[in-house]
Amino acid sequence: MKKRLLLIAILRPAFNLSKKDNSKNKFYKRKKFWWSLATIIVIAGVLWGGFWLFSMGKRIFQGSSPFSFFSSFGSLVTSDDTPLLGEDEGEINILLLGIGGAGHEGGTLADTIILASVHPGQDDKPGEVSLLSVPRDFIVFLPAGYDYRKINSAYAYGELAGEGQGAQWMQDVIEDWTGLSVPYYAVIDFTGFEQVIDDLEGIEINVGNGFSDSSYPDNNYGYLPTITFEKGPQHMDGQRALQFVRSRYGTNGEGSDFARSRRQQQVLSAIKQKATELRISTNLGTVTKLLDTFADNFKTNMTPPELKKLYDLTKEISQENILPFALDYSTGIICNELVEETGAAVITVCPGNTKEDVRRVVADRFNISRTQKESPLIEFQNATKVNFLAQRAADELTSEFTETVTANYPGEDLLETSIIYDLSGGTKPLTLSFLTSKLSVPVLTDYPFIEALSDPKPDFVVVLGQDAAVKFPLK
Numbered sequence: 001m002k003k004r005l006l007l008i009a010i011l012r013p014a015f016n017l018s019k020k021d022n023s024k025n026k027f028y029k030r031k032k033f034w035w036s037l038a039t040i041i042v043i044a045g046v047l048w049g050g051f052w053l054f055s056m057g058k059r060i061f062q063g064s065s066p067f068s069f070f071s072s073f074g075s076l077v078t079s080d081d082t083p084l085l086g087e088d089e090g091e092i093n094i095l096l097l098g099i100g101g102a103g104h105e106g107g108t109l110a111d112t113i114i115l116a117s118v119h120p121g122q123d124d125k126p127g128e129v130s131l132l133s134v135p136r137d138f139i140v141f142l143p144a145g146y147d148y149r150k151i152n153s154a155y156a157y158g159e160l161a162g163e164g165q166g167a168q169w170m171q172d173v174i175e176d177w178t179g180l181s182v183p184y185y186a187v188i189d190f191t192g193f194e195q196v197i198d199d200l201e202g203i204e205i206n207v208g209n210g211f212s213d214s215s216y217p218d219n220n221y222g223y224l225p226t227i228t229f230e231k232g233p234q235h236m237d238g239q240r241a242l243q244f245v246r247s248r249y250g251t252n253g254e255g256s257d258f259a260r261s262r263r264q265q266q267v268l269s270a271i272k273q274k275a276t277e278l279r280i281s282t283n284l285g286t287v288t289k290l291l292d293t294f295a296d297n298f299k300t301n302m303t304p305p306e307l308k309k310l311y312d313l314t315k316e317i318s319q320e321n322i323l324p325f326a327l328d329y330s331t332g333i334i335c336n337e338l339v340e341e342t343g344a345a346v347i348t349v350c351p352g353n354t355k356e357d358v359r360r361v362v363a364d365r366f367n368i369s370r371t372q373k374e375s376p377l378i379e380f381q382n383a384t385k386v387n388f389l390a391q392r393a394a395d396e397l398t399s400e401f402t403e404t405v406t407a408n409y410p411g412e413d414l415l416e417t418s419i420i421y422d423l424s425g426g427t428k429p430l431t432l433s434f435l436t437s438k439l440s441v442p443v444l445t446d447y448p449f450i451e452a453l454s455d456p457k458p459d460f461v462v463v464l465g466q467d468a469a470v471k472f473p474l475k
Contacts, residue, residue: 084309085183092118092310094184094302095171097155101189101297105221108156108166110136111190111246112264115174115182119366120313127317130365131268132178133261133326135334137347140173150346167301179359184302190246192297194238196271200278203241203270206233209259211250216243241267257347258328265324272319323369332395333357367434375403376424376431379458383409383418384466392472393464397438410452415465421447424459435460439471 086092098112113134121127136152146157151173158169167185175182197203210231216224227243236244245264249255254263302310327334335350349358361368378397382390390406397404409415418441422432436443439462447453447461464472 082305082309084306084313086181087120087309087313090119090122091180092120092184092313093180093182094118094186095167095174095182097167097170097185097187098193099155099187099189101191103219104190105217106156107189108159110152110155110170112136113151113170113174114264114268115178115180117180117365118310118314121316126321127314128321128323128366129314129317130323130325130369131265132362132365133264133324134174135257135261135327135347137257137345138327138334139337139346139348140177142169142173167299177355177358178362180362184300184306186300186302187298189297190242194242195297197236197238197241200271200274202235202237203267203274204233205236205241205244205266205270207231207244209252209254211247211252211254213243213247213250213255215249216247258326261326261328262324265326269319269322269324272322323366323373325365325369327358327361331361333361367430367437370430371434374428374431376428376460377403377405377456377458378431378435379405379407379454379461381407381409381461381463383411383413383415383463384469385414386466386469388474389464389468389472392474393462393468396472405454405458407454409463410449415463416467417441418465418468419444419463421445421461421463422459423447423457423461428459431460435462439468441465441467 084092094116096112096114096116097110099110100107113136115130115132115134117130117132119128119130134151136150138151139148140151140154141147142149142154142157144157144161146153149157151170154169154173155166158166161169167187171182171185174180207229208231210229212226212228214223214226216227218224227247229244245260245267247254247263248257248260250259253259300307329335333350333353334347337346337348338344339346349355378394380390380393382388390408394404394406418439420432420435420439420441420443422443422445424431432443450457453461
C-alpha cells in the first residue's frame with residue numbers, strides 16, 4: 001500500500017502517446033488546454049487558497065476508469081452543464097484533507113481537516129464559502145473493530161482497509177457528525193503544500209500571536225532546532241508556511257488544535273490573495289509549474305467537468321464572503337479530556353452535549369461566521385425567577401457571540417415576554433437578524449437603565465422573560 005496520499009487537484013491530460021509523439025505534442029496539448037487548467041486554480045484559491053490545477057488525470061481522479069476519465073475530460077470542451085451534487089439544494093460540500101505523505105512519520109494521518117461548503121450566488125445574493133475546521137484530536141467511532149479513535153486516524157485506517165478507502169472513511173465520519181451530505185473530497189500532502197506556495201513565490205502572513213516550538217518534527221523521526229515566529233507581518237516560503245500551520249507545541253497559547261485551525265485558515269486566505277495578485281488564471285508559466293508540482297501530490301474524486309462547473313459557480317465570490325469557522329471552545333459544546341488509561345489529551349463533546357448539538361452548530365455555521373465578523377457584545381439579563389436563565393441563554397448562543405455578559409434585570413417588574421434592545425445604532429444588522437430569528441421577540445432601542453449596563457457598553461441587551469425559559473431549558 002502506498003503511504004502517500006495526495007490533495008486537491010485538477011488534471012493534466014494523460015493521453016497514451018508514444019515516446020516520439022510525446023516530445024512533439026507536449027507543448028501543443030498544454031497550450032490547447034491551459035485556459036481550463038488556469039480557471040480551476042481560481043476555485044482552489046477560494047476553497048484551499050489557490051491550489052487546484054490539472055494534473056495527471058488517472059493518478060489524481062480516483063474512482064474512475066481510464067475510459068470514463070477521457071470522456072469526462074472531453075466534456076470540458078462540450079460545456080457539460082450537469083449540476084454538482086448538492087447544487088440543486090443550494091449547498092455543495094467538499095472535504096479537504098492534508099496529510100504528511102511519503103517520508104513523514106504517520107504519513108497517512110490527516111493533519112488538516114476542513115469541510116468547504118459552497119453556497120452559489122443567486123440573483124442579487126452573492127455566493128459564499130464556509131471553511132469548517134475540525135480538530136484532528138476529536139474522538140469519533142470508527143468501523144471494522146477500531147472503536148473510538150481520534151478523527152485524524154480515520155484516513156489511515158481506511159487506507160489499511162484498502163488503498164483509496166481513506167477518504168471514504170473520512171467522508172463517512174464527517175457526514176455522521178455534521179448531518180451533511182459530503183459527496184466530494186480532495187487530499188494534499190506536505191510536499192504539495194510546500195511546493196505550491198513556492199510556485200506562487202511565497203505568501204504574506206501577519207502573525208497575530210508570536211510563538212516558539214521546540215518539538216517540531218524533522219523528516220528523520222527527530223526534531224528541528226526550535227522554530228520561532230515573531231509577531232507581525234512576514235513573508236513565508238513553502239517550508240516556513242508548513243511549519244506555521246503544522247506546529248502543535250507552540251508557546252503563548254499556540255499549542256492547541258484550535259490555534260492550529262486558526263493559522264490554517266489564515267494561510268489559506270493568504271494563498272488565495274497571492275494567487276489573485278499574480279493573476280494566476282492568465283499566467284501560463286505559473287500554471288505549467290503547478291502542473292509538474294501537483295501530479296504526485298493531489299487526489300480528488302471530482303471529475304474535470306465537475307471542477308469546471310465549480311469554477312463557474314465560485315469565480316465571483318469575494319474574499320469577504322469566505323467564512324472561516326472552527327469546531328472549538330467558542331461553540332460551547334467542545335471540550336478537552338484526558339484518557340485515564342493512557343493520559344492522552346483528546347477533544348470530545350462537553351458533558352451534557354451530544355452529536356445533535358454538534359449538528360445544530362454546524363447547520364448554523366454560515367450565520368455564525370457572518371455574525372462573528374461584527375464582533376458583537378451581548379448582555380443577557382434575567383427578568384424572571386428562573387435561576388441561571390441569563391447564563392443558559394448565553395451558553396446556548398456562545399458560538400454566535402465571542403463575548404457575552406450576564407446580569408439580573410435592574411427593573412422591578414418580572415417580564416413574561418423577552419425584549420431585544422439594539423444599542424448598536426444599526427451598525428450590526430447581522431447580529432440583530434440572528435437574535436430576532438432565534439428569539440422572535442420585539443426589538444426596541446430605548447433601554448431604560450443605561451446607567452446599570454456593564455462597561456464597555458454592550459451592542460445589544462437581551463432581557464429574558466418567562467418565554468425564554470422554554471427556549472433555554474435547564475440541561
